[in-house]
Amino acid sequence: MRANDYDIVVIGAGVAGLNAAIAAARHGARTMIVDMLGAGGQVINVDRIDNFPGPAEGMSGFELGPMLQIQADEAGVEFALDMIETVSKTDTGFRIAGADLDLTAGAVIIAAGSAKRTLGIPGEAEFEGRGVSHCASCDGPLMRGKQVCIIGGGDSALDEALALVPHAARITVIHRGSRLRASAALQAKASEASNIEVRPNTIVTAIRGDGGVSAITVRDLSTGTDSDLPCHGVFVYVGLEPNTAVLGELVTLSADGRIVVDLDMQTSVRGIFAAGDIRTRSVAHLAASAGDGVTAAISAVRYLAQQDDETQQAEPRFAAATSAG
Ligand code: NAP
8 A cells, every 4th residue: 555645746737747747657656647727738829839859840739738648648647637736745755735636645746837927017917818918829810910019039929929920910029138039940930021020129118008909108228218109919928937836935946936956857855856947947948848857757756766665665666767877
């Protein structure tokens, strides 16, 4: 009889979490994955992913999420929908409690990802869902023939600007730095689109309208001057905030709120691992997040095997793949 409900509970069913769960189950761990929204995570709304190993023509996030979920099912992973609220230590491992679930596990992998940062400017909350959006691929068709603004200059901003190209009349990418942060490949594609214009050294100070968005106020940071720009859709991609609230003060976080891990994805608490863009030094690319998930899973399996050795379990739970190599 095992002391815990599961060997490993994975929190978050994005690319990092699903790959962690698949690898853990394939190594013989009784694995549960929990997510409040379902499988896929942040990429579920991405129109085209072309930097994940796989088909040369790329794939959509809508295809990738279910594909990984099927692999997880086949590996024997159990799946639950819930919002996990706390993770705490017990004598035999960890307790993971949510709105409905109350589970125990020998090890936990945190792959809860990040949420999109907001601008915190007047009009942003007021017009949310009425012109202000964080999903260009969902709302693109509503912007047919319109002038839209994308705020941010990273990969997310350009990915989503490109998703709007077939719909919007004019797309203005507004970013505060002097150089875009997005990859060279995305910048090259954006420069080929005749309806994308990029405005560097600019911030947005207000979103205005009546019923829906009609304009934004922008500040040119090189001159300090404010002006109005007509626009009917505002898509905000100004970076990510890690979803670490669930951990309270259980593990050590970096100054920017990410979970500090070592090369094995081990956090400051033995038995808790982290994977994906919630961890320090993540490059936040899907392929890297998938790799993090596998590393975290194998580290968790090794940790549990060590625990078995230390407590001299009569029946070791993992037959293989536990040497630290
Ligand atoms: P990000 O890389 O942090 O970029 C945020 C962008 O928003 C920067 O250009 C930043 O300018 C700008 N910004 C921040 N606050 C602003 C403001 N108030 N007004 C105007 N501009 C503002 O965020 P992200 O694009 O969401 O990407 C996050 C991570 O996920 C990155 O590591 C990225 O590579 C990864 N990602 C990868 C893919 C992919 O592989 N296809 C897709 C999406 C995201 P500054 O430069 O001045 O800070």
